[in-house]
Amino acid sequence: MKIYEILSVFFCLSGGIFFLAGTLGLIRFPDTYSRLHALTKADNLGLGFIVLGLIFVAGSIPESIKLVLTWLLAMIGSSSACYFIGNHMYHPPKAGENEDGSGI
Amino acid sequence: MDLVFDLIIGLSLAGVSWRIVRAREHFQAIVLFITFGLLLSLAWTRLKSPDIAIAEAAVGAGLAGVLLMDTLGALSSPRERAKVVISLKLLIPCLFLAGLMAYSILYIPEDFQGLGIVVREALPQTHLEYPITAVLLDFRGYDTWLELGVLLVAVLGVLCIRRTDNIKGTMLPAPAEPVGSWIVKLLLPLMVLIGGYLLWLGAFAPGGAFQGGVVLASAGVMLWQSGHPSLGLMPRLWWKILLCSGFLSFLILAFSSLFYTDQLLTHPATKTWILGVEYAATLSIALCLISLVLGSPARNHENKGV
Amino acid sequence: MNNFFLAMALFLVLNILAGLWRVLKGPNPADRMVAAQLFGTTGVATLLLLAQALESPFIRNAALLFALLTVMTVLAFIRNTSYRLPEDEHNENL
Known part of the structure; x- marks a missing residue:
């Protein structure tokens, strides 16, 4: 095995561990806020490590840039999604507040 | 494994x-x-x-x-x-x-092997490099044409039964400011870029009109979800023309092909024709999907009494 | 080497299947939405690994689209649900 492949395997395995931690957190954590925490922390690092591992074997620079772009987009998406969900739970729209369409 | x-x-x-x-x-x-x-x-x-x-x-x-x-x-x-x-x-x-x-x-x-060999043999005639795009837009052009027609009829049906056709009236308040507007600023250009990229890719690799159109439609729905008024600023006439553009471009192609041969849709084998139809179809798919989503009966429309 | 990437992809699919327990259990819509968000990111990683394992680079575009578009569902979620306690979950307009 070449050194690139060894590094790739190492980083993919670390990414897998983070995904496992995220899934365990999703199942085991007691309330929604801590589950959000498990999602954002473990998930972005997991995808980051797997992307890092795949860059070593991706072959070309444009493909590597696309991999990094995918990771950045997933980070933007999941962190803002977690902000939306958390904010939505912390400031729940009261009954009737939606009547004028201003209370989301 | x-x-x-x-x-x-x-x-x-x-x-x-x-x-x-x-x-x-x-x-x-x-x-x-x-x-x-x-x-x-x-x-x-x-x-x-x-x-x-x-x-x-x-x-x-x-x-x-x-x-x-x-x-x-x-x-x-x-x-x-x-x-x-x-x-x-x-x-x-x-x-x-x-x-x-x-x-x-x-x-x-x-x-x-299926029809793969036949398609690969006929591929040089279309001047395209990717067999699936050739099948969708050339060999089985009738199917794609009629599918665009079905989409158009579905949109017409939805626009008939919903209570308003004013796009501005369905605008929603932006959720969870300031992240809501920030993420639109960040993701919208990327959505348009990636939609265009998929469309461009369709000539020689997996991608094409439908995939690109769906991503463009997602960009439009994103604008709508964040309460941005720019969709409503688009002139109604342009909206209608772009809705029909995919079906219309096939129709023009079919009609003009009568001057070359005696059959419909046997266009001269140039890449420009096919790509032109594909680009028009992308815009029309995007606009149709946006209209379908905007026509959906979300609770907020009902409560505002529009 | 390709078998290793396929095995990693399989491991991530098993993660998704384990996470389905949270979707079935609930208890409130936000929990299920969090699970869906996690599945989205796991799915992105799985698609990237599969693109490497099957040596078809265009699958990376599917992963790119998932990463780009999953946030839209969350936006629609917060527009349409209001957070309630589990016991009055079945009231009107859930």
């Missing part, structure tokens, strides 16, 4: 769809359906059809979730658990059909 992976994907697809039917709550069914789309995309990947995997990713991640959530907002009653009644009259034909399908799969010879 391949077999294990395929078996697990297949079994989980069956299991998840069973749970969707049996779900007690609407919301649970929606989340399961989103997961189902994800697993389906993985299945298409394993079947070596990246075109369908990309289309499934775009529709499943972007538009299907939004449509289902808006439907949920419009519903007022909780879901009743579907009763599973298996009647004998239905069971026997179903088992017969399943047996017939299984037999037909066994009947396919091992080295079956």
Whole structure:
């Protein structure tokens, strides 16, 4: 095995561990806020490590840039999604507040 | 390893769809359906059809979730658990059909090539480099034409039965400022860019009009969801022209081909014709999907009394 | 080497299947939405690994689309649901 492949395997395995931690957190954590925490922390690092591992074997620079772009987009998406969900739970729209369409 | 992976994907697809039917709550069914789309995309990947995997990713991640959530907002009653009644009259034909399908799969010879060879032989005539785009826009142009027609008719139907056709009236307040507007500023240019990239890719690689159109439609729905007024600023006439552009471009192609030969849709073999039709179809698919989502009966429209 | 990437993809699919327990259990819509978000990111990683394992680079575009578009569902979610305690979950307009 070449050194690139060894590094790739190492980083993919670390990414897998983070995904496992995220899934365990999703199942085991007691309330929604801590589950959000498990999602954002473990998930972005997991995808980051797997992307890092795949860059070593991706072959070309444009493909590597696309991999990094995918990771950045997933980070933007999941962190803002977690902000939306958390904010939505912390400031729940009261009954009737939606009547004028201003209370989301 | 391949077999294990395929078996697990297949079994989980069956299991998840069973749970969707049996779900007690609407919301649970929606989340399961989103997961189902994800697993389906993985299945298409394993079947070596990246075109369908990309289309499934775009529709499943972007538009299907939004449509289902808006439907949920419009519903007022909780879901009743579907009763599973298996009647004998239905069971026997179903088992017969399943047996017939299984037999037909066994009947396919091992080295079956399908129409792949024929398409590959005829590919140079179209001047395209990717067989699936050639099939969709040239060899089976009639099918694509009529599919665009079906989409257009669906949009017309939705626009007829909804209460308002004023796009500004359906605008929503921006959710969860300031992140809501920040993420639109960040993601919208990327959505347009990636939609264009997929369209451009269609000439020689997996991608094309439908995938690009769905991503552009997602960009429009994103604008609408964030309450940005620019969709409403678009002149109504342009909206209508772009809605029809895909169907219209096929019609123009069919009519003008009568001058070359005596048959419809036998255009001169140039890449420009096909790509022109594809670009028009992309815009029209995007606009049709945006109109369909905007026509969905979200709760907020009802309450505002528009 | 390709078998290793396929095995990693399989491991991530198993993660998704384990996470389905949270979707079935609930208890409130936000939990299910969090699970869906996690599945989205796991699915992105799975698609990237499959693209490497099957040596078809265009599958990376599917992963890119998932990463780009999953946030739209969350936006629709917060527009259409209001957070309630589990016991009055079945009221009107859930």
